[in-house]
Structure formats: structure tokens, C-alpha cells
Amino acid sequence: MIVxxxxxxxxxxxxxxxxxxxxxxxxxQLTPGDPAQAxxxxxxxxxxxxxxxxxxxxLDDPLPVQYVRYLSDLLRGNLGQSWLHGRPVGRMILEQxxxxxxxxxxxxxxxxxxxxxxxxxxAVRQRSWLDTAVTxxxxxxxxxxxxxxxxxxxxxxxxxxxxLPSTGAGDxxxxxxxxxxxxxxxSGSVARLVRARVVEVMGEPFVxxxxxxxxxxxxxxxxxxxxxAFAPALTVVALQFxxxxxxxxxxxxxFARRGLGRLAVEAILWQDLPVVRGIVVFGALAYIxxxxxxxxxxxxxxxxxxxxxx
Amino acid sequence: xxxxxxxxxxxxxxxxxxxxxxxxxxxxxxxxLLAGCSAPPPGGRIVYxxxxxxxxxxxxxxxxxxxGIPLTSVYDTLVYRDSATGEFVPGLAERWEASGDGLVYTFxxxxxxxxHDGTPFNAEAVRFNLERITSADLASQKARFMLGPxxxxxxxxxxxxxIYLSEPFAPFLDSLxxxxxxxxxxxxxxxxxxxxxxxxxxxxxxxxxxxxxxxxLLLRRNPDYAWGPPVYGHxxxxxxxxxxxxxxxxxxxxxxxxxGEADVVGEIPPQDAARLKESADFRIEAIPIxxxxxxxxxxxxxxxxxxxxxxxxxxxxxxxxxxxxxxxxDTSPVAYGPLAAATFGYEPAVRQIAAYDPxxxxxxxDEAGWSDSDGDGIRDRDGAPLVLDLYLMGWGNMPEVxxxxxxxxxxxxxxxxxxxxSYPEALQxxxxxxxxxxxxxxxxxxxxxxxxFFHSQASFNxxxxxxxxxxxxxxxxxxxxxxxxxxxxxxQVQLRAMDxxxxxxxxxxxxxxxxxxxxxxxxxxxxGWFPWLIDVTLENx
Numbered sequence: 001m002i003v004x005x006x007x008x009x010x011x012x013x014x015x016x017x018x019x020x021x022x023x024x025x026x027x028x029q030l031t032p033g034d035p036a037q038a039x040x041x042x043x044x045x046x047x048x049x050x051x052x053x054x055x056x057x058x059l060d061d062p063l064p065v066q067y068v069r070y071l072s073d074l075l076r077g078n079l080g081q082s083w084l085h086g087r088p089v090g091r092m093i094l095e096q097x098x099x100x101x102x103x104x105x106x107x108x109x110x111x112x113x114x115x116x117x118x119x120x121x122x123a124v125r126q127r128s129w130l131d132t133a134v135t136x137x138x139x140x141x142x143x144x145x146x147x148x149x150x151x152x153x154x155x156x157x158x159x160x161x162x163x164l165p166s167t168g169a170g171d172x173x174x175x176x177x178x179x180x181x182x183x184x185x186x187s188g189s190v191a192r193l194v195r196a197r198v199v200e201v202m203g204e205p206f207v208x209x210x211x212x213x214x215x216x217x218x219x220x221x222x223x224x225x226x227x228x229a230f231a232p233a234l235t236v237v238a239l240q241f242x243x244x245x246x247x248x249x250x251x252x253x254x255f256a257r258r259g260l261g262r263l264a265v266e267a268i269l270w271q272d273l274p275v276v277r278g279i280v281v282f283g284a285l286a287y288i289x290x291x292x293x294x295x296x297x298x299x300x301x302x303x304x305x306x307x308x309x310x
Numbered sequence: 311x312x313x314x315x316x317x318x319x320x321x322x323x324x325x326x327x328x329x330x331x332x333x334x335x336x337x338x339x340x341x342x343l344l345a346g347c348s349a350p351p352p353g354g355r356i357v358y359x360x361x362x363x364x365x366x367x368x369x370x371x372x373x374x375x376x377x378g379i380p381l382t383s384v385y386d387t388l389v390y391r392d393s394a395t396g397e398f399v400p401g402l403a404e405r406w407e408a409s410g411d412g413l414v415y416t417f418x419x420x421x422x423x424x425x426h427d428g429t430p431f432n433a434e435a436v437r438f439n440l441e442r443i444t445s446a447d448l449a450s451q452k453a454r455f456m457l458g459p460x461x462x463x464x465x466x467x468x469x470x471x472x473i474y475l476s477e478p479f480a481p482f483l484d485s486l487x488x489x490x491x492x493x494x495x496x497x498x499x500x501x502x503x504x505x506x507x508x509x510x511x512x513x514x515x516x517x518x519x520x521x522x523x524x525x526x527l528l529l530r531r532n533p534d535y536a537w538g539p540p541v542y543g544h545x546x547x548x549x550x551x552x553x554x555x556x557x558x559x560x561x562x563x564x565x566x567x568x569x570g571e572a573d574v575v576g577e578i579p580p581q582d583a584a585r586l587k588e589s590a591d592f593r594i595e596a597i598p599i600x601x602x603x604x605x606x607x608x609x610x611x612x613x614x615x616x617x618x619x620x621x622x623x624x625x626x627x628x629x630x631x632x633x634x635x636x637x638x639x640d641t642s643p644v645a646y647g648p649l650a651a652a653t654f655g656y657e658p659a660v661r662q663i664a665a666y667d668p669x670x671x672x673x674x675x676d677e678a679g680w681s682d683s684d685g686d687g688i689r690d691r692d693g694a695p696l697v698l699d700l701y702l703m704g705w706g707n708m709p710e711v712x713x714x715x716x717x718x719x720x721x722x723x724x725x726x727x728x729x730x731x732s733y734p735e736a737l738q739x740x741x742x743x744x745x746x747x748x749x750x751x752x753x754x755x756x757x758x759x760x761x762x763f764f765h766s767q768a769s770f771n772x773x774x775x776x777x778x779x780x781x782x783x784x785x786x787x788x789x790x791x792x793x794x795x796x797x798x799x800x801x802q803v804q805l806r807a808m809d810x811x812x813x814x815x816x817x818x819x820x821x822x823x824x825x826x827x828x829x830x831x832x833x834x835x836x837x838g839w840f841p842w843l844i845d846v847t848l849e850n851x
Contacts (some may be wrong), residue, residue, distance in 0.1 A: 010701070011783075031734070031735075031736060032732075032734065032735040032738050032739075033732065033733075033734025033735045033736075033738045034734065034737070034738065036736065037734070037737050037738075037741070037769075038733060038734040038737060039373075039451050040451060041456070041770065042373065042452075042752060042762075043373060043451060043455040043456075043763050044454050044761075045769070047767075047769075049455070050769075052446075052795045053449065056446070056449065067431045081504075082366075084365050084366060084372075085365060085366035085372070085507075086366060086368070086371050086372070086448075086449060086504070087366070087504060087505070087507070088504065092523070095522075095523050095524075096523075096524060099525070102734075103465075119322075147559075151561055151562070154562065154565055155565065158565065158569045158571075159565050159568055159569050162569070165569070165571060184522075185385055191509050221832075233750050253559045254559050254561075254562060255562075256556055256557050256558065256559070256562060256566075258363070258522070258523070258524030258525040258553060258556075260525070262363060262524060262558070263524065266363070266365060269367070269732055269733070269734075270734070271734055
């Protein structure tokens with residue numbers, strides 16, 4: 001049973017991975033412009049020199065040939081060299097991974113912590129002013145772009161109060177502001193989900209039964225209701241975490257942090273295909289693994305799911 | 311924009327990230343009142359803010375404009391260019407001579423120079439570097455092309471190197487004076503291979519100490535430096551350490567200065583510059599950048615812009631000072647011709663051509679047969695409205711300038727359909743001539759840069775001009791070494807471009823450097839972009 005389940009997941013993962021890299025390839029082909037021209041136009045290279053570079057990058061070959069080479073390189077674990085940087089793509093991604101991971105983890109922790117707290121508060125004090133406040137905060141969190149909240153945070157905490165450095169990476173102090181800004185942006189969806197789910201669960205017969213048996217209110221809330229609310233929250237969180245591992249472009253830019261997001265944007269704008277492919281593969285893998293972990297955790301949280309593996 | 315490199319590269323990656331400037335401004339004002347000046351960091355150390363994560367940092371390979379800011383102080387070049395006089399002065403070459411036909415350059419090298427790793431500098435190192443730059447495997451994006459018709463290099467003796475060209479190339483010394491052709495330690499290049507850019511070794515006043523891609527770059531003083539060019543004010547670097555950090559988002563640059571996280575930051579947005587100027591703790595050093603001004607190329611091959619009267623009408627209908635004031639807060643000089651006033655060979659007579667005169671513009675359009683027959687505010691002829699396709703790129707304030715142009719031309723009765731595209735797409739659109747108008751600017755200290763724009767075969771011939779005389783002047787000026795003759799030829803090119811109304815020039819590029827007042831002695835090379843960091847000192851280190 002478990003072997004078949006794992007086998008199915010692996011096949012699914014491979015399919016998703018193939019789809020992602022193929023889509024990336026197609027999207028890059030559809031983008032107007034010629035990468036060789038973009039690299040050399042400003043240098044005063046002659047049309048012949050640009051043509052020679054194009055041939056060198058393999059851009060003259062028919063598309064099916066390029067596609068097969070793209071996939072076969074990938075299968076052999078060869079991510080190739082960046083056209084723009086002239087360096088190995090694998091190493092470039094590994095270099096940008098630690099700051100990306102650090103920010104993603106910290107932002108997730110804050111997002112989930114704040115979101116869970118707010119959601120519970122709203123659910124427990126349903127339709128009170130507190131509930132309204134929670135809902136408002138969630139709306140603000142969901143609708144505030146990090147480019148804006150980031151600048152506000154810099155102005156308040158760095159420039160005005162002087163508590164924290166506004167830019168760069170390094171020690172924990174550098175992480176606080178970007179993680180807060182990104183974490184706050186994530187907390188809204190978590191808070192709304194948790195609130196809705198807890199409200200729903202609190203009305204269910206097993207909670208009523210638990211209360212009727214005279215269990216203390218906190219126990220009902222934290223053991224029964226929260227456990228039920230946790231499952232859907234986990235799914236959302238896993239999706240967002242996978243997304244964050246691909247890099248938080250805007251936050252990275254505002255706080256002058258390095259990371260995969262900035263690398264990806266640069267590669268896309270320059271049509272640096274090897275780097276785009278590398279980041280897509282990495283992002284897809286991260287997504288798949290995080291969601292697999294979430295599914296397994298859900299199975300543990302909710303025994304009913306073990307019978308019918310998704 | 312820095313030498314030979316489009317601002318595409320400078321701003322494109324983050325052009326889509328807009329910041330709430332007005333609120334920012336307000337809060338900044340507030341914060342200014344409340345925040346004090348931060349304490350100076352210990353020792354002789356400054357933080358220098360770059361505005362773009364360099365797209366690769368090897369000057370022989372990469373074309374990034376930002377790489378030259380730190381690396382000009384890591385590498386020495388054979389010659390230097392005095393930014394005050396434009397003259398070439400000795401660097402690692404004590405003297406040099408060119409053959410009468412301009413095909414052979416002989417460089418007599420300075421003795422006793424060592425790279426930071428102890429490797430001695432000699433003629434073999436010169437040959438090794440030139441061979442590296444020109445090898446197909448390195449896939450150079452810029453340095454190779456700066457060498458023009460380079461053929462080969464020869465070691466004459468330990469301290470004499472000879473370079474052979476296949477045809478005369480006037481910008482050759484200017485190229486050799488730039489960091490892209492800086493000399494690297496052959497030992498280090500061989501040792502590190504593909505990873506050389508993380509471990510660069512030159513012979514300059516600062517040593518490349520640490521580089522974390524996308525995050526920071528650390529330079530440390532070279533205590534053995536004793537072979538600086540006469541343009542340097544000091545024998546050795548005054549600062550112990552310089553850390554380069556990257557502030558891609560324009561809105562974060564002045565806060566970085568004001569929080570004390572950076573001591574120098576380039577490309578401060580004009581509205582922030584105006585505010586910093588008022589402050590007692592900071593100053594703005596506005597450095598004019600030579601090269602090609604920001605200008606809109608008019609596609610002379612696509613009707614109705616094939617009619618010179620229509621093109622001239624657009625020029626007369628453009629109120630440049632109004633644009634400079636609104637978009638650039640009067641921080642940039644108005645451009646009247648294709649070459650920035652800070653460039654060698656600039657022809658001041660272009661200032662007399664086509665000053666703002668909307669009545670004259672309207673008369674020219676009438677004469678060309680365009681009138682508003684249906685009363686919709688847009689002129690038409692034979693039933694076709696006078697509407698032009700304007701392509702813009704998202705950086706360098708091009709969208710704002712485009713918007714004002716459209717408004718100014720609307721009062722002439724000319725409609726504009728504008729669209730913002732990426733740099734690769736702009737190259738394609740303009741290459742294929744789908745545009746009526748498209749802007750660009752490019753920096754460079756040699757006027758040969760005009761050849762990239764107005765020669766019929768040029769990659770940026772976005773005016774689609776095909777003028778045998780222009781081609782001839784540009785080719786001749788690239789070959790002749792007589793500076794006066796060159797200046798005369800470039801003068802003709804500039805006047806022709808404006809007489810034929812090939813472009814609508816807007817502004818000369820100026821780099822607004824925000825500088826903490828404790829930093830003294832900041833000077834820039836003849837490109838305008840690259841600081842001579844050896845002379846930088848701190849008031850209270």
C-alpha cells in the first residue's frame with residue numbers, strides 16, 4: 001500500500017517537473033528578442049560577431065534539437081553555464097540558496113505564528129470588535145504590497161527609530177525587517193483560513209460533545225478545534241513555502257538582500273536560458289518536496305486521509 | 311549609463327518595482343527631523359553603494375557598468391586618461407609609440423610592478439591578458455570589442471610589448487585606459503579558471519578581498535602599491551577597507567545614506583537629491599557622463615517620419631527644458647544634439663538648431679499636408695490620422711519622458727501610441743523598424759560611440775539612416791589619429807544628425823552621487839562613472 005503510494009507520488013513528481021521545465025522552455029521561446037543580440041548590441045559587435053555568438057550558444061539549431069539538448073543536459077544533471085555570467089548555474093543557485101532559505105523559514109514562522117494567533121482570536125471572540133479587528137488586519141496583510149510595507153518598515157524602524165539595519169544580510173538583525181514584512185504579508189491568508197475553520201469546527205457535534213462532557217474551554221479549543229483547523233492551514237502554508245523557496249523578489253530588492261528571486265528576474269530579463277531552467281527545476285523540486293511532506297503530515301493529523309491517498 | 315553599456319542593463323531587472331515616492335518623501339522629511347547623524351564606523355572604512363548587482367564581475371568577460379566602480383581600483387591599465395584634460399598619461403606603460411600607419415603600438419612597461427599575488431608584471435602578462443580577452447572560449451561581452459581590429463600581441467623583451475591592429479583604430483588608447491582592459495595576474499587566471507571572477511587579482515591600489523555574489527564585495531588597501539599613474543593624488547590608498555553593497559531599489563538609496571549604512575551611493579533619484587542637498591550631513595556630487603545623450607530616434611524609413619518636415623516639426627514641438635524640470639528636477643543639462651556636452655568632440659553649434667517653437671512646428675506640418683480635417687484634435691492626411699508608435703523601456707525615466715512628449719506633441723495635433731518593452735524586445739522592435747520613435751542613451755568617453763548609432767550598418771541605427779557621407783565621416787574619424795581632424799568630422803556628424811532631424815535629444819546623463827560629508831576626495835575617471843578610490847579619505851577615521 002505504502003509502496004504504491006510512494007511510487008505514485010514519484011511518478012507525479014517527475015511529470016510535474018517535466019511540465020515545469022517544458023513550460024519554461026516554451027515561455028522563453030515566446031519572449032521576443034534574441035539573447036545573443038541583447039548580450040552584445042551595446043558593445044559594438046558586428047552582425048557577424050553576434051551571429052557567431054548565437055551559434056555558440058546553440059540558438060541556431062532547430063527548436064526540437066534545442067529542446068532535446070535542454071532535457072538531456074538536465075537528465076545528466078548538467079545545468080550548464082550562465083550566458084550572462086559565464087559561471088556554472090548549479091553553483092550560482094547554491095550561492096543564493098542560504099539567504100533565500102533563511103528568509104523563507106523566518107517569514108513562514110512569523111506568518112504562521114501571527115496568522116494562527118489572529119485566526120484563533122477572531123474565532124473565539126466571534127462577531128466582537130476583536131473579530132472585526134482581526135479581519136481588518138488580515139485584509140491589510142493580504143492587500144499591502146511588500147514593496148510598500150517594506151519601505152515603510154525601513155523608514156520607521158531604521159531611519160526614524162534606528163533599531164534595525166534596513167539592508168543587507170549577515171546576522172539575525174538583518175533578517176528581522178524583511179522577515180517581518182514578508183511574514184505579515186503571509187499571515188493574512190493563514191488568519192482567515194484558521195478563523196473560518198475553527199468557527200466551523202466549534203459548531204460540530206464532536207466539539208459540542210466534548211463541551212457537554214465538561215472539558216475545559218481551552219482544551220476543547222487547543223486540542224480538538226485547533227487540530228482540525230491545522231490541516232487546511234498546513235496545505236496553504238506548504239504551497240506558500242514552496243513559492244517562497246523560488247525567491248521573494250520584491251522583498252529581496254527592497255531590503256537589498258541577495259537571493260534566488262533577484263537571480264531569477266535578471267535571468268528572465270536577459271533571457272539567460274540556462275539560469276532560468278536551473279531555477280525552475282530547483283523551484284519545482286522544492287515545491288514537490290514541501291507538498292509531499294505536507295501531505296504526509298496531513299495523513300498523520302487526519303487519519304481519514306490515510307485511507308485514500310491523494 | 312556607463313561606457314558603451316546600455317542602461318538596459320542598469321535598470322531593467324527592477325524596473326517593474328515601483329515605490330510610493332510621495333509618501334516616502336513625506337516620511338523621509340519627518341524622519342530627517344527626528345533622526346540624528348549616525349556615528350562613523352571605526353577605522354578608515356567606507357561602504358559604497360552600487361545600484362545594480364553586477365551581471366558577472368570579470369571585466370574581461372562581463373559588460374556590467376557597475377563592475378568598474380570597484381574594479382577600477384583593483385586593476386591597473388597600460389594608460390590612463392586625465393579626466394580634466396582628456397590627455398592620455400602613463401600607467402603600467404611608462405611610454406608608448408604608434409607606427410605612422412597606426413597599425414602597431416609599442417608599449418614600454420614599468421618595472422618592479424607586482425600583482426597582488428606576487429606575480430611580476432611584464433610583457434608576457436600583457437600578451438597573456440590580450441590573448442585571454444580575445445579568445446573565443448572566454449565569450450567576452452565587451453572587452454573584446456573595445457579592442458576593435460586587434461590582431462595579435464607580441465613580447466619584444468621582458469618589458470616591451472607590441473600590439474598589432476589590422477586597421478587604424480582611433481579609440482584604441484581610450485579603450486586601453488578602461489578597467490575592461492585592466493591587467494590581471496596570469497597566475498591567478500590559470501589557477502582559478504571559471505571561478506576567477508570570485509578571486510580576482512590585479513595590481514591596483516586595492517586588493518579584491520572577498521566577494522559574495524549579489525551581496526557584497528570587499529576591497530582592502532594594497533600596502534605595496536607604488537606605481538600609480540600621475541592622475542592619482544596619493545601614492546597609496548588612504549582608506550583601509552571599502553565594502554560595496556547593492557541598492558537596486560532607487561527608493562532605498564537615500565535612506566541607506568541617511569541611516570549611515572552607506573557613505574556613498576550612486577544614482578540618487580532627482581527628488582531625493584534635492585532633499586539631500588539641503589542637509590548639513592550629505593552632499594550631492596553630480597557627475598556629467600560623456601557619451602550619447604538620452605534621445606528619441608525617429609525612424610526615417612517609416613512614413614510619415616520619412617518626411618523631414620514632420621521630423622523637424624516634432625523637434626520644434628518639444629519643450630526640453632520643461633521635461634528636464636518636471637522629470638529630472640533640473641539636475642541634468644538639456645541635450646541639443648546626439649553627443650553629451652561632456653564628451654570630446656561635442657559640437658556646441660547644435661544648440662542653435664530647432665529650439666522650442668511650436669508655431670513653426672505646426673506650420674511645417676501644415677506644409678507637409680497634415681491638417682485636422684475631421685476636428686478630432688489629431689491631424690490627418692488622405693484620411694489617415696497622424697499617430698506615431700512610440701516604444702519605451704522601463705528604466706532611466708523613459709516612461710515619464712515619453713508621457714510628457716506625448717502631451718507636448720498632442721498640442722501640435724500629433725497622436726502618440728506608446729508601449730513599454732524589455733531591452734531584448736526593444737532591440738528586436740527597433741531592429742526590424744516597427745517603431746516610429748524609440749529612445750536610448752549610452753555612455754562612453756570616445757565620440758566613436760556615434761558610429762554605433764548613425765552608421766548605416768550600426769546595431770543601434772534606429773533612425774534607419776543610410777547616408778554615404780555620414781558613413782564616410784564616421785569611418786574616417788575612427789581611423790585618423792589627428793584629434794583636430796576627428797573633432798571636425800564629428801562636428802559634421804552631429805550637425806547632419808540635427809539638420810536631418812534624425813533624433814529628438816532630451817538630456818545629458820548625470821550621475822547623482824549621494825555622499826556623506828565625512829567622505830572627502832571622491833574623484834571620477836573620464837568615464838564619469840568610475841571613482842579613483844585611492845584618493846578617498848575620511849574626515850574622522
